Amino acid sequence: MEICGGQTHSFLRHGLDALLPSQIELVHGPGCPVCVTPLEQIDKAIAIASRPEVIFTSYGDMLRVPGSSTDLFSVRAKGGDVRVVYSPLEAVQLAEAHPDKEVVFFAIGFETTAPANAMAVLLVQRKGITNFSIITAQVRVPPAIEAILQAESCRVQGFLAAGHVCAVMGFHEYLPITEIFQIPIVVTGFEPIDLLQGLYATIRQLEAGQAQVENQYQRAVSQQGNTAAQQSIQQAFQPVDRKWRGIGTIPKSGWGLRPELATFDAELKFEVQNLLSQESPLCIAGEILQGLKKPWHALPLAKNVPRKTRWVPLWSPRKGPARPITGTIDKISLDIESPSPQGRDNNYNKNQELWG
Amino acid sequence: MNKPDFAGAACPTPHQPKETVLLGHGSGGTLSRELIEQVFLPELGAVAPRSLDDAAIIETTGQEQGQRLALSTDSHVVEPLFFPGGDIGHLAVCGTVNDLAMVGARPLALTCGFILEEGLPFATLRQVLTSMRVAAEEAGIYLAAGDTKVVQRGSADKMFINTSGVGVVDQGVQISGANARPGDVIILSGTLGDHGITVLAAREGLGFETDLASDAAPLNHLVQAMLAAGTIHVLRDPTRGGLATSLVEISEQSQVSLLIEEDKLPVKPAVRAACEMLGFDPLFIANEGKLVAFVPPEDAETVLATMRKTRYGEDAAIIGRVLDAGKAQAQLQTAIGGTRLLDMLPGELLPRIC
Numbered sequence: 001m002e003i004c005g006g007q008t009h010s011f012l013r014h015g016l017d018a019l020l021p022s023q024i025e026l027v028h029g030p031g032c033p034v035c036v037t038p039l040e041q042i043d044k045a046i047a048i049a050s051r052p053e054v055i056f057t058s059y060g061d062m063l064r065v066p067g068s069s070t071d072l073f074s075v076r077a078k079g080g081d082v083r084v085v086y087s088p089l090e091a092v093q094l095a096e097a098h099p100d101k102e103v104v105f106f107a108i109g110f111e112t113t114a115p116a117n118a119m120a121v122l123l124v125q126r127k128g129i130t131n132f133s134i135i136t137a138q139v140r141v142p143p144a145i146e147a148i149l150q151a152e153s154c155r156v157q158g159f160l161a162a163g164h165v166c167a168v169m170g171f172h173e174y175l176p177i178t179e180i181f182q183i184p185i186v187v188t189g190f191e192p193i194d195l196l197q198g199l200y201a202t203i204r205q206l207e208a209g210q211a212q213v214e215n216q217y218q219r220a221v222s223q224q225g226n227t228a229a230q231q232s233i234q235q236a237f238q239p240v241d242r243k244w245r246g247i248g249t250i251p252k253s254g255w256g257l258r259p260e261l262a263t264f265d266a267e268l269k270f271e272v273q274n275l276l277s278q279e280s281p282l283c284i285a286g287e288i289l290q291g292l293k294k295p296w297h298a299l300p301l302a303k304n305v306p307r308k309t310r311w312v313p314l315w316s317p318r319k320g321p322a323r324p325i326t327g328t329i330d331k332i333s334l335d336i337e338s339p340s341p342q343g344r345d346n347n348y349n350k351n352q353e354l355w356g
Numbered sequence: 357m358n359k360p361d362f363a364g365a366a367c368p369t370p371h372q373p374k375e376t377v378l379l380g381h382g383s384g385g386t387l388s389r390e391l392i393e394q395v396f397l398p399e400l401g402a403v404a405p406r407s408l409d410d411a412a413i414i415e416t417t418g419q420e421q422g423q424r425l426a427l428s429t430d431s432h433v434v435e436p437l438f439f440p441g442g443d444i445g446h447l448a449v450c451g452t453v454n455d456l457a458m459v460g461a462r463p464l465a466l467t468c469g470f471i472l473e474e475g476l477p478f479a480t481l482r483q484v485l486t487s488m489r490v491a492a493e494e495a496g497i498y499l500a501a502g503d504t505k506v507v508q509r510g511s512a513d514k515m516f517i518n519t520s521g522v523g524v525v526d527q528g529v530q531i532s533g534a535n536a537r538p539g540d541v542i543i544l545s546g547t548l549g550d551h552g553i554t555v556l557a558a559r560e561g562l563g564f565e566t567d568l569a570s571d572a573a574p575l576n577h578l579v580q581a582m583l584a585a586g587t588i589h590v591l592r593d594p595t596r597g598g599l600a601t602s603l604v605e606i607s608e609q610s611q612v613s614l615l616i617e618e619d620k621l622p623v624k625p626a627v628r629a630a631c632e633m634l635g636f637d638p639l640f641i642a643n644e645g646k647l648v649a650f651v652p653p654e655d656a657e658t659v660l661a662t663m664r665k666t667r668y669g670e671d672a673a674i675i676g677r678v679l680d681a682g683k684a685q686a687q688l689q690t691a692i693g694g695t696r697l698l699d700m701l702p703g704e705l706l707p708r709i710c
Contacts, residue, residue, distance in 0.1 A: 013637070015694020064380075064702075077376045086634075192692045 001148070003141060004110075004162030005032030006190055014192045024199065027155065030144050030244060031162055033109040033137075034061050038243040039279050041137045042067040044272040045106050048135070049075045049082050051270065055098060057091040058106040060084040068278045088120035088134070095124065095132035104266045107134040111165045114138050114255055115229035118236035121257065121264050133266035136256055139242055141165050142173045143253035149181045153292060158202035160188040160195070163217035170225025174213045182211040189217040236261060246284070384596025384642075385701030408609055409533050410455040410592065413525060422527035426461035428452055429520040437480065437514055439558040441551075441569030444517055445484035447644060449491035449499075450572045451595070452521040457576040458591045458647065460531040460583060461523030465500035466492065469518035474509040484515065495574035497521070526583075535589040536610035540678040541656035543649045545578065545663060546571065546671040548599055549627040549641030552705075557630065566626045573645030578668045585662035586655030593647045597701040600639040602648060603686040604700045613683050616676030619691045639688070640701050650678065 002008055008028045011017050017026055030036050046067045049056035056072070063072040063082065076082040081101075085091050088105045095103035107117040117134060124132045141162065148154055161174060166187045174185045184205035188198030198216045205212060215221055233255065242254025257265050267273055287293040380387040397404055405412045411428035432448045442450075449466065456463040468488070472481070492499050550571040557566050575593065582588055590610070594602040599621075607614055623638045631638050645668060651659050656674065663669030676689075686698040 012696060013690070014692050015688075015690040015696045016692065017694070018696075019692075019694045073378050073380065074376065077378050 001027040001029040001156040001158070002160040002188075002195075003029040003031040003145065004160075004165070005035070006164070007031070007160055007162065007188065007195060010190045010192070010195060014195075016192055016195060020199070024203070029148070029159075030247060031110065031141070033113070033139065034059075034065055036139060036244045036247070037062070037065065037108050037137045038245045039068060040243065040275065040277045041135060042071075043275050043277045044267055045135055046070060046072060046075055047272045047275060048104055048266055048270045049080045050078075051102075053102050054081065054270075055094055055101045055103045056080065056082045056106070057085045057088075057094060057103060058082070059086075059108065062106055062108055068276075088117050089123070092120050092124055092129065092132060095129050096127075099131060101131060102269075103132050104270075105132070105134045106137065108137045110139055110141055110162070111169045111233070112162075112167075114237065115168060115226075115232045118232040121236045121261055122232065124264065125261065130263075133264045133269050134257075135266045136237070136254070137242075138237070138255040139244065140239065140253050140255065141169075142177060143250050144244070145174075145177055145185075146181075147247070147250045147253070149177070149183065155292070156183070158184040158206055159186070160198045160202065161185050161213075163187055163189040163194070163221060166215075166217065166221040166225065168226050168229050170223050171213050171215060171221060172223050172225075178211050178213050184211050184214070186214045187217050187221050189220065246279075246287070380702075382596075383701055383705065385601050386699075387702070388596075389700065407532070407534075408605060410458040411461060411521075411523070413459060424525045426456050426459050426523040426525050427521070428455035429518065430455055431516060431518040433513065433516050434555065435513060436555075436558055437484065439555050439570055441554060442572040442644075443484055443487050444515065445487035446491045447570075447572050448517040448519045449488050449495065449497075450574045450644060452519040453491075453495045453497060453574040453576050454593045454644075454647070456521050456523035457574075457579040458531070458593055459525060460529040460579065460588065460591065461525045462580065463495060463497045463521050463523040463576050465498040466519050466521045467501040467503075468499055469503045469520075470505070471512050471516040471518075472504065472506045473512040473514050474506060476514055481515070484517075491574060495576055497576075529583060529588075531588055531591050533590055533592060533606045533609035536606055536612045536614070536650045536678050537589060537652070538612060538678050538681050539653050540589055540650040541653050541674055542603075542614065542616060542676040542678070543651055543656065543660055543663065544599070544622065544673055544675045545575070545647045545649070545669045546645070547622040547624050547627070548594075548643060548646070549623060549631065549638040551644040552598070552641035553627045553630045555642075556634075566630060568624065568626050571643060571645035573668050575645065575647055575668055578647070578663065578666050581662050581666055581669075582649065582659050586659045587652050588649055588659070589652065590650035591647055594643050596642050598638070598640040598642060599648060600637070600686070600698045601700045604698055606648075606650070607686045608684045610678075610681075611684050612681050613679045613685045613687070614676060615679055615687045615689055615695070617689045620673055620675045622671050622673050636705065639698065640705060648675075653677075 002011065008031075011026060020026070042065055045056070045058070048054055049072055056075075058072065063076070063084065065071060072082050083094070085094075085105070088107065091103055091105040105117070105120065107113070109117070117138065121134060145159060148156055161171065171187050177183070178185050184202050186198045186201045188194055194216060201214045201216055205214070236258060237255035238258050239252040240254050240256035241249055241251050243249045244253065262268055284293050377391075378387065381391045382388060411426045414425040414427055416425055430448070430451045432444050432451060434444050434447060437444045448468070452466055453463045488499065550568055553566065554568045554570045557568065579591065590606055592602045592606060603614060603616065621638070627638055627641070630636070631641070649659065660672055660674060663672035687695050688698055689695050
């Protein structure tokens with residue numbers, strides 16, 4: 001499984017998936033922050049963005065993601081002041097330039113965006129800016145890996161960890177995961193040669209019956225990562241339980257604002273905690289992100305629905321991987337408490353069956 | 357299970373029926389196509405052409421030697437008005453000249469409609485008009501008629517320009533997006549994405565600078581030179597939506613499959629770097645002075661050599677070929693040897709976060 005949406009994009013963009021031997025099946029992981037942002041938080045964002053006093057700022061690709069009934073593009077078309085920014089610091093500048101408005105930033109992303117989001121919050125606190133707040137929808141990779149591995153139907157036998165996440169956080173967090181679950185994790189970059197080398201390292205471990213963290217991306221990643229960036233995150237955020245779209249709640253899988261910074265929490269500021277959200281029954285993003293279904297499985301469902309109520313699947317890359325799923329697709333359960341030795345043995349045995 | 361023929365939209369994708377016009381409906385991609393097919397054409401019925409070419413061919417009687425008229429219109433709303441290598445006036449003339457040229461027409465005259473916002477400085481207007489004159493002189497066309505409306509401050513963004521143009525298609529010239537044939541060689545006239553990245557970089561707040569300049573240019577003389585050198589089946593200027601969108605459109609119009617090769621695509625390093633930074637693909641970036649041509653294989657080298665001798669075709673390159681008829685798809689052979697299906701730009705060009 002390549003954890004990161006950027007790696008998936010790179011695999012498909014370079015057509016690498018079609019070049020791989022048939023024994024290798026790429027499973028696209030839940031590493032797209034846009035896709036995994038929970039419906040409830042998109043609905044909250046839409047509600048806030050619709051308010052006349054708000055300038056709503058977001059990374060561009062979040063604008064077209066559907067909420068329960070509409071999206072941020074449509075909010076903009078109906079008069080909402082929704083703006084694309086390339087950094088949360090741009091949103092801070094907007095807050096300074098428009099003191100009569102409330103500027104809200106949609107803080108989505110993994111550990112890669114968290115330091116800049118933390119810096120933005122700490123900056124407005126230091127400057128005494130009161131018309132800036134964020135919707136915190138940030139997520140953490142290691143708990144997601146653990147959740148995938150603990151599911152009974154887990155088919156994943158090795159991970160390509162996201163190089164840019166590890167550039168920030170290092171890879172020390174992955175060491176206990178390989179130990180407990182006996183599964184290879186290879187920190188991997190995004191160039192074609194990085195991905196192929198990451199795959200090669202993973203398969204080599206599987207064939208040797210090993211389960212270690214390897215760092216393919218040594219030119220950018222160290223074991224401890226960027227400690228200054230980590231300190232910024234720690235100053236602004238704390239781990240919280242987070243719901244992932246289509247997957248469910250994963251314990252301690254998100255970053256939430258620290259209590260002393262609650263004044264910058266847009267959900268509290270605008271009182272949107274109690275919205276009713278309704279996910280489309282056709283959304284199978286969660287199963288896709290866990291490798292249980294493929295993107296094209298959603299299309300027949302979508303085609304059977306009248307145009308007026310049609311939902312195209314949330315997760316639908318331009319081109320699916322070359323091979324269909326083999327084996328059984330089970331319903332997955334993610335009610336997780338703690339890693340179990342049983343999970344370790346199951347995965348270890350699966351590795352042995354395929355590669356041993 | 358068969359391997360899926362998956363050419364759906366990118367993730368994440370808009371999926372709800374739209375009740376209002378979105379900015380993405382003007383992007384030149386899938387949403388624009390939906391707007392035309394689901395709103396414009398059903399309402400306009402038989403009085404509107406079904407062709408998706410850049411200009412309409414008007415069959416008339418009384419034309420000499422089998423000539424036909426070509427007609428096109430285009431509106432320009434670029435922000436900012438001025439950018440390295442061009443401005444809205446230059447674009448307005450080049451855009452319609454090129455639309456006419458892309459059906460093989462010799463452009464003759466343009467009309468210009470201006471919507472000006474109250475408070476626009478005359479100096480700005482004069483600067484734009486000067487650019488229009490210079491571009492019209494280069495193209496060799498006449499600005500035949502005009503119209504001006506002024507709207508209240510806040511009702512328009514400084515100025516919008518519409519240009520409509522008429523041209524003549526000579527006897528024997530048969531160019532359409534529906535004319536691609538198996539074996540055709542695909543030629544691109546120059547580097548990809550210069551205009552789109554230049555305008556993006558010129559917008560406030562993007563935070564990077566480049567030495568790039570817009571490629572906006574009138575291509576009618578280039579097209580006439582190409583027509584003199586050989587047969588041309590298809591011409592298209594890959595503007596909004598970029599080359600990928602144009603190729604998908606042509607594959608659908610002609611019902612052919614085509615393959616282009618990534619390592620043959622000319623892209624300037626600055627464009628490639630900006631795309632890497634923003635998560636864009638040069639294949640989807642707008643161009644305003646480039647064309648893609650589908651040429652029978654026997655004429656390809658002659659046409660290419662002719663293009664390379666011209667000002668706007670000196671970087672021309674063969675980038676691919678038409679494979680088969682019957683299945684509409686555009687594929688890219690990547691530099692590393694894989695292939696991927698190309699799709700139209702789904703909506704607005706957005707930087708990716710992941």
